[in-house]
Each structure stands twice: as structure tokens, then as C-alpha cells.
Amino acid sequence: MFGKSIDNEDNIRNIAATLQKTVEDINTNTCAISDGSRQLHDLVQDLVTMTRISEEQLKETSKILHSINEMSEMTNVLGINAAIVAARAGVHGKGFNVVAGEIRKMAELNRKSVDQAQKILSAIQESVTSITSVTATTNEISLEQTSATEDSVESIQSISSLSESLLQTSREL
Numbered sequence: 001m002f003g004k005s006i007d008n009e010d011n012i013r014n015i016a017a018t019l020q021k022t023v024e025d026i027n028t029n030t031c032a033i034s035d036g037s038r039q040l041h042d043l044v045q046d047l048v049t050m051t052r053i054s055e056e057q058l059k060e061t062s063k064i065l066h067s068i069n070e071m072s073e074m075t076n077v078l079g080i081n082a083a084i085v086a087a088r089a090g091v092h093g094k095g096f097n098v099v100a101g102e103i104r105k106m107a108e109l110n111r112k113s114v115d116q117a118q119k120i121l122s123a124i125q126e127s128v129t130s131i132t133s134v135t136a137t138t139n140e141i142s143l144e145q146t147s148a149t150e151d152s153v154e155s156i157q158s159i160s161s162l163s164e165s166l167l168q169t170s171r172e173l
Contacts, residue, residue, distance in 0.1 A: 009170065012070050016167040023160040030153050037146040044139045051132045065114050065121065072110035079103035 082100035086093035 013167070013170040016170045020160070020163045020167050023156060023163045026151065027156045027160055030149060032145065032158055034149040034153055037142065037149050041139070041142040041146055044135060044142050047135050048132070049140060051135055052126055053085065054128050055125070055132070058121060058128060062118070062121055065117050069111060069114040072107045072114060075110070076104055076107035079107055 009048055079100050079102075082103060085099055086097035089096065
């Protein structure tokens with residue numbers, strides 16, 4: 001009976017030591033995961049900031065294109081007025097009429113280019129909006145993971161403390 005009790009004490013010590021080592025390993029790994037989660041959260045925050053900056057730059061670019069479009073419309077009106085003046089000048093205004101026609105063509109080309117650029121900007125804006133949405137969701141998930149991982153670290157540290165107590169108690173047997 002005494003031999004069996006010693007064997008049980010040895011088993012308890014071995015189990016306690018193994019448990020202590022396992023808990024330490026889990027704690028180390030969980031801390032690494034927690035650090036990774038925090039780093040991921042920081043990166044996502046940077047991404048959120050960059051997408052906001054991109055959205056602002058898109059708005060500014062759109063304003064510039066709007067100004068170019070207005071200039072194109074004014075240039076077209078200028079071309080029409082030049083054609084009217086050339087028509088009034090009769091034969092002497094033929095050369096001016098050619099210039100007026102070129103001004104209107106140039107205005108139309110600018111308008112078409114602005115339209116194409118606006119379409120491209122709209123597509124980019126949609127992409128940035130989608131990226132912003134996905135980034136916000138990723139940020140929320142990242143925060144949840146960080147919190148859950150930190151909770152796990154606390155739980156594992158509690159288990160580690162209990163495991164140390166168990167190991168100490170088994171040594172005293």
C-alpha cells in the first residue's frame with residue numbers, strides 16, 4: 001500500500017510538471033498570437049487612414065475635372081461666338097471661321113476626355129468605398145480577436161498559476 005502511494009505521488013508530480021510545461025508553452029504561443037493580433041490591428045488602422053486619404057484625393061480630383069469641364073464649355077461658347085463673328089466678317093472672316101471650328105473641336109475633345117476621366121474616377125471611388133467597408137469590418141474583427149486573445153492569455157496565466165500551485169503541492173507530498 002505504501003509503494004502504491006509513492007507511485008501515485010510520483011505520477012501526480014509528473015502530471016503536474018507536464019501540465020506546468022504545457023501551460024507555459026500555450027502561454028508563450030498565445031502571447032505571440034496576441035502580439036500578432038495587435039500588429040494586425042495597427043496595420044488595419046493604417047489602411048483605414050490611407051483609404052480616407054484616397055477618398056479625399058478622389059474628391060479633389062473630381063473638383064479639378066469639374067473645373068476643366070466648365071472651361072471646356074466656355075471654350076465651346078467662345079468657339080461659337082468666334083464663328084458668329086467670322087460669319088459677320090464675310091469673306092474676310094473665313095480664316096477666323098476655321099480657327100473657331102478648331103476651338104469647338106478642341107472643346108468637344110476636352111469634354112469627352114473629362115467624361116472618360118470622370119467614369120474612371122467613379123470606378124475608383126466605388127473600389128475605395130468597398131475597400132473602406134472591408135477595412136472597417138476587418139478592423140472590427142481584429143479588435144475582437146485581440147480582445148479574445150488577451151482574455152485567453154489571462155485565463156492561461158490563471159491556469160499556469162494553478163498549475164504551479166499543484167506542482168508545489170505535489171513536491172510537498
